[in-house]
Amino acid sequence: xxxxxxxxxxxxxxxxxxxxxxxxxxxxxxxxxxxxxxxxxxxxxxxxxxxxxxxxxxxxxxxxxxxxxxxxxxxxxxxxxxxxxxxxxxxxxxxxxxxxxxxxxxxxxxxxxxxxxxxxxxxxxxxxxxxxxxxxxxxxxxxxxxxxxxxxxxxxxxxxxxxxxxxxxxxxxxxxxxxxxxxxxxxxxxxxxxxxxxxxxxxxxxxxxxxxxxxxxxxxxxxxxxxxxxxxxxxxxxxxxxxxxxxxxxxxxxxxxxxxxxxxxxxxxxxxxxxxxxxxxxxxxxxxxxxxxxxxxxxxxxxxxxxxxxxxxxxxxxxxxxxxxxxxxxxxxxxxxxxxxx
Amino acid sequence: xxxxxxxxxxxxxxxxxxxxxxxxxxxxxxxxxxxxxxxxxxxxxxxxxxxxxxxxxxxxxxxxxxxxxxxxxxxxxxxxxxxxxxxxxxxxxxxxxxxxxxxxxxxxxxxxxxxxxxxxxxxxxxxxxxxxxxxxxxxxxxxxxxxxxxxxxx
Numbered sequence: 501x502x503x504x505x506x507x508x509x510x511x512x513x514x515x516x517x518x519x520x521x522x523x524x525x526x527x528x529x530x531x532x533x534x535x536x537x538x539x540x541x542x543x544x545x546x547x548x549x550x551x552x553x554x555x556x557x558x559x560x561x562x563x564x565x566x567x568x569x570x571x572x573x574x575x576x577x578x579x580x581x582x583x584x585x586x587x588x589x590x591x592x593x594x595x596x597x598x599x600x601x602x603x604x605x606x607x608x609x610x611x612x613x614x615x616x617x618x619x620x621x622x623x624x625x626x627x628x629x630x631x632x633x634x635x636x637x638x639x640x641x642x643x644x645x646x647x648x649x650x651x652x653x654x655x656x657x658x659x660x661x662x663x664x665x666x667x668x669x670x671x672x673x674x675x676x677x678x679x680x681x682x683x684x685x686x687x688x689x690x691x692x693x694x695x696x697x698x699x700x701x702x703x704x705x706x707x708x709x710x711x712x713x714x715x716x717x718x719x720x721x722x723x724x725x726x727x728x729x730x731x732x733x734x735x736x737x738x739x740x741x742x743x744x745x746x747x748x749x750x751x752x753x754x755x756x757x758x759x760x761x762x763x764x765x766x767x768x769x770x771x772x773x774x775x776x777x778x779x780x781x782x783x784x785x786x787x788x789x790x791x792x793x794x795x796x797x798x799x800x801x802x803x804x805x806x807x808x809x810x811x812x813x814x815x816x817x818x819x820x821x822x823x824x825x826x827x828x829x830x831x832x833x834x835x836x837x838x839x840x841x842x
Numbered sequence: 843x844x845x846x847x848x849x850x851x852x853x854x855x856x857x858x859x860x861x862x863x864x865x866x867x868x869x870x871x872x873x874x875x876x877x878x879x880x881x882x883x884x885x886x887x888x889x890x891x892x893x894x895x896x897x898x899x900x901x902x903x904x905x906x907x908x909x910x911x912x913x914x915x916x917x918x919x920x921x922x923x924x925x926x927x928x929x930x931x932x933x934x935x936x937x938x939x940x941x942x943x944x945x946x947x948x949x950x951x952x953x954x955x956x957x958x959x960x961x962x963x964x965x966x967x968x969x970x971x972x973x974x975x976x977x978x979x980x981x982x983x984x985x986x987x988x989x990x991x992x993x994x995x996x
Contacts, residue, residue, distance in 0.1 A: 552851045556858070609929050621929055622952050673929060742933035825932030826963045 580606050584649045584840075592655035599659055605649065605840040608672040610745075612638055616679035620742070624675065632683055636697035639674070639689075640709040642745045643698075643820035646671035647713055650747055653811025658839075661751045666818065668748040668835035673825060676739040684739070691734035691822070695720040713819050714809055727804065735803040735829065742825045748806075748818035748835065805829040880941075880958045883913040887939040887960040894937065895962040897984050898991055905985040907996060914977035917942040918993065919955065922967045928952050930961040937962055937993070942972060968992040 584605035591601040610625050611618035612635060618624055629635045650669055651657065658667045681687050698709035699720040710720055727733065737743060806821035823830050890911045897906050911918070921927040922935035926949055930938070940959025943951045955961060968990035973982070983994040 552855050556855070619925055620933060622926065622949055622956055624929075673932065675933065740933075744932075826934060 580608070581645060581649055585651075588649065588651050588655055588657050592651060592657045597659065598657065603657065603669075603839050605669060605671075607670050607840045609675075610638075610642065610672050611675045611677055612680060613677035614679040614682055616677040618675065618677045620675040620677070621673075629680075629683070632693075633697070635680070635683060635689065636694050637701070639694055639745075639822065640698050640701070640703070642672055642674065643822070644703050644709055644712055646745055646747050646820040650749070651813075652712075653809060653815075653817050654813050656749065656813045656815045658749055658751045665751045665836035666748045666833060667751060667837055667839055668746055668818070668833065669839045670744045670746045671820070671840065672745045674743045674745055674822070676737070678739065680739055687739045689737040689739075691737060692724070694737075694822075695724075695734075714807070723807070732802045732804050735824070737822060738824070741827075743822050744825055744830065745820060745822055746818075747820040748833070750816040750818075751836075803829060805833055883916060883941075884958055884960060886913040887916060890939055891937070891960040891962045894982070894984065894993075895964075898962075898964055901984050901986050901991070903986065905983050907981055907983050909981040910979040911939075911975055911982050912979040913939075914975055914979060916940055916959075916975050918973040918975065918982070919951070920967055920970050920993075921952070921955075921961075922969060926952055928955040928959070928961055930956055930959070931963055934963040934965055935967040937964060937967065939975070942974070964991050966990050970994070 584603070587602065587604040591598050591603060594601045608625060609621050609623070610627060611621050612627050612629055614630060615628060618626055627638050629638055646669070647653070649671060676689075695710065698713070701709060703709045703712040707716065711718055714723075805823060806818045809817050809819050811817050818833070823833075890913075894908055894911070897908050900906075916939055919938045919940065920935075921931060921938065927933065927936060928938055930936070938955040938959050938961040940951075940955040943954050966989055968987065970993055973980070973993065973995050981996040983996050985992045985994065
């Protein structure tokens with residue numbers, strides 16, 4: 501009790517001496533002053549950090565937007581094709597042995613769909629189509645790109661060999677989504693219709709797709725007549741399977757030499773590559789050299805593996821063709837190697 | 843406090859940028875290393891698949907043993923019943939040799955086989971579980987049973 505009473509006395513004493521009301525408001529004022537000052541400092545400090553953060557966020561967001569557009573534009577595809585084309589030219593014109601200059605060509609995975617999810621392939625390049633013409637156009641463009649990438653028959657990019665061999669290049673692997681049955685109810689594409697489209701539609705101002713691949717003035721009608729008379733036809737494109745858009749070059753100038761070599765290695769017409777000579781039809785710079793077919797005989801219903809043309813370089817090329825992946829037709833071509841990377 | 847705040851922001855920015863740069867460097871170097879290692883393993887895988895395909899093409903009613911299947915650390919997979927298969931299979935049933943993925947979701951295993959692997963198509967492939975290739979290599983028994991091709995580790 502005595503302690504408390506002495507404290508009260510001290511308080512009264514100080515109250516009198518320092519005028520407590522004044523002191524109280526002074527302390528409150530000081531606290532408010534320091535809180536305000538600290539707040540302002542914190543605010544200033546925060547403003548600087550926020551500025552930096554905002555800057556960073558803007559930078560990251562800009563980078564993300566740029567990346568998104570780059571991916572969406574798919575410029576890489578164009579670049580891949582150009583890299584391949586350049587490597588083919590470099591190799592063809594090389595003064596050092598051709599094998600020492602690598603081809604930098606990559607297989608592209610393409611899926612045609614009307615809007616489905618293309619589950620048949622992993623990470624394909626999806627091409628949306630809504631009509632037969634668009635499907636034919638997509639396939640024709642694919643074949644034309646393949647021909648362009650490998651030099652349009654003007655460049656020999658394989659070394660000469662004692663025995664002629666066929667070097668194949670798979671430009672793209674094409675899958676057909678199930679949704680395409682809306683356009684093709686029977687789940688198949690008649691290759692005759694595709695070639696008719698290529699014959700009647702322009703690739704460039706001066707050439708149809710067919711002329712671009714087989715030479716100026718060439719028509720599918722003329723070839724079809726010869727093929728029909730010899731009993732060979734194109735196999736329809738089946739949506740349940742995947743197809744290669746591919747071309748090739750023989751390592752020899754002479755088609756006859758290549759056919760003889762293939763016949764010896766493959767065991768003749770049925771097991772190995774078989775060729776039907778198709779006239780000596782010269783179209784502009786290219787000449788149709790023959791038709792590679794599989795199964796049957798010249799009059800017994802064989803299926804066409806691909807058409808061969810003699811290019812401007814004088815070499816024989818398997819012109820860009822759509823061939824079922826790993827099919828007997830593909831195997832019958834007896835490709836010595838695949839020059840494209842998968 | 844003003845200058846201290848500025849200093850703090852600058853230092854934080856430097857640290858963040860350094861960490862990003864360091865991350866890129868680590869990623870680049872590890873990618874370079876694994877690319878080299880995977881490249882060598884892929885060559886071995888292609889060779890093994892080639893030998894297996896030769897045997898599959900010629901296997902009759904008798905079984906045949908294929909030795910020295912490499913590379914060690916990778917696995918042999920069968921893709922035959924699922925709708926999705928590696929693009930390398932061309933839509934057909936196939937076997938692939940590639941690295942095994944621990945958490946297989948969103949087709950990661952299929953993508954891995956496509957990216958760093960070798961595959962061979964076998965239309966009449968029988969199902970088998972993943973076969974791990976142990977060091978220095980394994981032997982596989984290739985058998986034809988009821989028209990299907992089966993692989994067994996020996």
